[in-house]
Amino acid sequence: MENTVLETQHLGLGYDGKPIISGLNLLIPTGQITALVGPNGCGKSTLLLGLARLLKPNIGNVYLNGVDIFRQSTTKVAQQLGILPQGPSAPEGLTVRDLVALGRYPYQKSWFQSWTAEDERQVAKALTTTELNFLANRAVDTLSGGQRQRAWIAMTLAQDTQILLLDEPTTFLDLAHQVEVLELLWDLNQLEGRTIVMVLHDLNQACRYAHNLIALRDGAVMAYGNPADVMTEEMVQEVFGLACRIVPDPVVGTPLCLPLGRQSHKYLKN
Structure with a gap:
């Protein structure tokens, strides 16, 4: 995979004439993990759809590699950039292996009539990377939430793109499975140099697993940079309307956001 550059210039996005994102200039750092954070309705998913x-x-x-993404063919874009939308669903009875094989569709001349040894290699690699070989013949709809999410990630991996876009990849997962998915994405970045952009709601997970944060509010970027610079008490108050304290994570040292609730005064010291 070659390094792929993704950026926006004066980007405006919306639905039915209603603007959601306005005048956005972004350069997604290549080979790093970037997390989009912000309150509901701020434009995170809209931005991800525009990037994809x-x-x-x-x-x-x-722009994808310096060329307007809408001036490139769907196939060419799909060979450079993969997206996992929020809450994807698979046809009943579709096996894990068949789902992962769908990631090779951008490389087929017709409906899987030109399957090659490279296609087979990429599917096998994706199953191994996501530790799903033992479930390859299981129906996707019989898997646990964490296994199902790994299967969808495996499909995007089989696509063999340098950029992965993921919309809330941890939604509806319990804490253990959330960490499992985020650790997998971290490994993909660290071991394979994949550029990952993901929407996350959990600020502490975003700080722990992303090199860069983009904090959005009302379709505008309020803060952009590494978590140590972006995750401040002032930013959380401005973007989320939430009073908090920011302290070092005792495990990894990244910023840890502690919300202040109605009972917080019992524990705060002047």
């Missing part, structure tokens, strides 16, 4: 060429801009442009 699934939502056409009202104004401005998205």
Whole structure:
């Protein structure tokens, strides 16, 4: 995989004439993990759809390797960039292996009539990377939530793109499975140099697993940079309307956000 550059210039996105994102200029750091954070309705998922060429801009442009993404063919984009939307669903009875094989569709000349040894290698590699070989013949709809999410990630891996976009990959998972998925994405970045952009709701997980944070509010970037610089008490108050304290994570040292509730005064010392 070659290094792939993804950026926006004066990007405006919306639905039915209603603007959600306005005048956005971003350069996604290559070979790093970037987390989009912000309150519900701030434009995180909308931005991800725009970056993935699934939502056409009202104004401005998205550039993939310096070329307007909408001036590139769907196949060419799909060979450079993979997206995992929120809450994907598979047809009943579809096996894990068949789901992962769908990731090779951008490389087929017709409906899987040109399957090659490279396709087979990429599917096998994706199953191994996500530790799903033992479940390859199981139906996706019979898996646990964490296993199912790994299967969808394996499909995007089989696509063999340098950039992965994921919309809330930990939603509806219990804490153990959330960590499992985030550890997998971290390994993909560290071992294979994948550029990952993901929407996360948990600020502490975003700080722990992302090199960069983009904090959005009302379709605008309020803060952008590494977690140590972005995750401040002032930012959390401004973006989320939440009073908090930021302390070092005792395990890894990244910023840890502690919300202040109604009972906090019992524990705070002047």
